[in-house]
Amino acid sequence: MLILRQGGHDEQRPAFSDDFKRDAVAQITERGYPVREVAERLGVSQYSLNSGKKKFAKASSGDAEKDALIRRLKKELARVSEERDILKKWRGLSAIDGVDGSRSRHRIVP
Secondary structure (H helix, E strand, O other), rough: OOOEEEEEHHHHEEEOOOHHHHHHHHHHHHHOOOOHHHHHHHOOHHHHHHHHHHHHEEEEEEEEHHHHHHHHHHHHHHHHHHHHHHHEEEEEHHHOOOOOOOOOOOOOOO
């Protein structure tokens, strides 16, 4: 969203929404575009983008912590799921062999 605000010397300059600024900064930080290129494409100054980068980098550090937590929890979930699958297989085998886990004297013939 673009809002025109009155600047000094009777000129109007755009006031950009936080969403616009966040998206512009994301093009630099997440997608790797150069500041100069993004500034030219969006019609903003490099100074504005660099100051926005500093402002929104602090806000996104919490996102990085959340992403790290999600990665750790996914890894733990995969490990626990694998353990569960192993226990299921063992339980299935123990039902064939005997309740107490000992081998049956009789062979099951299909």
